Amino acid sequence: MTGGGSVLGVLAKRAGELAILLFAITTLLFFLLRLGGDPAAVLAGEEADPDQVALISARYGLDQPLWWQYLRYLVSIVTLDFGESLRGGQAALTLVLDRLGSTLLLAFLALAITAALSIPIGAWLGFRPDRGDRRAANALVFILQGIPGYIVGLLLIQLFVVELRWLTSIGNQGVSSWILPSLTLASFLVPKMVRVLAANVAEAMREDYIRTARATGASDVELLFRHALPNALLGATALIGTQFAFLMSGSLITEWIFAWPGFGALLVASVEQLDFPVVQAAVFVIAGLVFLVNAGTDILFRVIDPRVRAGATR
Numbered sequence: 001m002t003g004g005g006s007v008l009g010v011l012a013k014r015a016g017e018l019a020i021l022l023f024a025i026t027t028l029l030f031f032l033l034r035l036g037g038d039p040a041a042v043l044a045g046e047e048a049d050p051d052q053v054a055l056i057s058a059r060y061g062l063d064q065p066l067w068w069q070y071l072r073y074l075v076s077i078v079t080l081d082f083g084e085s086l087r088g089g090q091a092a093l094t095l096v097l098d099r100l101g102s103t104l105l106l107a108f109l110a111l112a113i114t115a116a117l118s119i120p121i122g123a124w125l126g127f128r129p130d131r132g133d134r135r136a137a138n139a140l141v142f143i144l145q146g147i148p149g150y151i152v153g154l155l156l157i158q159l160f161v162v163e164l165r166w167l168t169s170i171g172n173q174g175v176s177s178w179i180l181p182s183l184t185l186a187s188f189l190v191p192k193m194v195r196v197l198a199a200n201v202a203e204a205m206r207e208d209y210i211r212t213a214r215a216t217g218a219s220d221v222e223l224l225f226r227h228a229l230p231n232a233l234l235g236a237t238a239l240i241g242t243q244f245a246f247l248m249s250g251s252l253i254t255e256w257i258f259a260w261p262g263f264g265a266l267l268v269a270s271v272e273q274l275d276f277p278v279v280q281a282a283v284f285v286i287a288g289l290v291f292l293v294n295a296g297t298d299i300l301f302r303v304i305d306p307r308v309r310a311g312a313t314r
Contacts, residue, residue, distance in 0.1 A: 014295040018288065022077070025287050029280060030073050034066065073280070082281040085270075092277035096263065096285050102172060103255070103262035107247040109178060110185035114243070117190050122197025122236075123229050127220070129202045138198065145191035153184035153257045170259045181258040185251065189243050196239055200232035207231075237300060244293045248286055 057063040061072065076082050082092040125134050125141070160180060161169045168177045204210065205228050213227050252264035259265070263282065270278040 014291075014298070018291050018295075021291060022284065022287055026073075026077055026280065026284055027070075029283050030070060076280075077284065082284070083277040085278050086275045087270075087273055087278075092275075092281040093285075095278055096266065096281045099261065099263045099266045100285065100289075102260060103248070103251050103264060105178070106181050106185055106251060106254070106260065106262065107244065109182035110189065110247055111240075111243070113182055113186040114189040114193055117186070118193035118197055119229075119233070121190075122194045122232070123201055123224055125194065125198035126201025126232065127205065127224050127228070129198065138195075141191045141194050144187075145195070147187070149184055149188045150253050150257060152187040153180070153254060156180045156183060157257075172261055177258075181254050181260055184254050184257070185247055188246060193236065193239065193243070196236050197232055200236060201228050204228040204231045237297065240293075240297050242294070244290065248290055 054063065061069065064072075080093060084090060085092050085095055088095065121137075121141075125137055128134060129138070157169045157180065160167045167179055169180050171177060201224070205223070210223060210227055213223055218227070248263075251262060252268060254260065255262045255264040256268060263286070267279065267282045267286075269275075270282065
């Protein structure tokens with residue numbers, strides 16, 4: 001099979017998997033949401049009488065049989081029309097997409113910070129892992145990996161907002177308000193990426209091509225950055241997709257801490273308010289986005305790694 005055929009095969013396989021995944025997730029979500037309560041009663045308020053609740057139920061089709069609501073829901077997925085928000089009256093999908101950009105901004109900033117910190121630290125730790133300073137640093141990275149992100153976020157707010165008053169921590173008020181939530185999200189990712197890169201570099205340094213390069217007079221800098229690190233980064237590429245999925249889940253807590261007007265905050269508020277259309281649209285978007293990033297990572301890995309391409313042609 002050619003390289004192009006391999007990529008097309010991956011795309012076809014991933015498309016089928018995406019369809020199955022979205023069907024399973026959205027179906028499970030539909031029935032779980034109905035167990036959370038009656039959104040018509042929530043919208044009507046505690047003092048509303050049964051007639052008011054019935055009117056709201058009829059308006060949004062919540063008085064229809066569950067199987068009929070489910071069929072309408074499946075049609076909405078196919079047509080990407082999830083209806084209007086029960087709270088704001090806006091199109092649910094539009095509301096989600098309007099907020100998604102803010103969350104993606106934090107995600108990409110966090111990935112950039114992760115790369116800027118993880119690559120040099122991971123390369124340093126993996127180059128000579130048996131040295132005492134490397135072992136101590138590895139132990140520190142292991143400890144940092146166990147610290148919850150919300151603890152990091154609160155500590156950053158205390159230091160840079162309350163004590164030093166250098167940055168802002170409420171909402172999206174420009175570049176100064178981007179730094180702390182991005183660092184908080186990156187704190188989820190940096191220790192794990194450092195450990196993966198360090199292990200990959202250490203493994204690469206034991207390969208025959210490194211010994212050959214050293215025998216030809218290559219310096220330590222050349223061995224690390226020209227030979228070992230590029231191969232270590234190939235192995236770390238597969239981690240990007242799962243890291244992105246982790247960013248999307250981690251953003252829920254981070255956006256709440258920093259009052260960030262993003263996707264996560266909207267999803268949490270919609271769940272609390274039993275705003276079914278928005279929750280359904282949000283989960284659909286995030287499941288599709290995470291899956292597509294994973295598929296893209298898989299394809300990129302096949303393109304840049306000749307070993308995978310060679311395996312696909314057999």
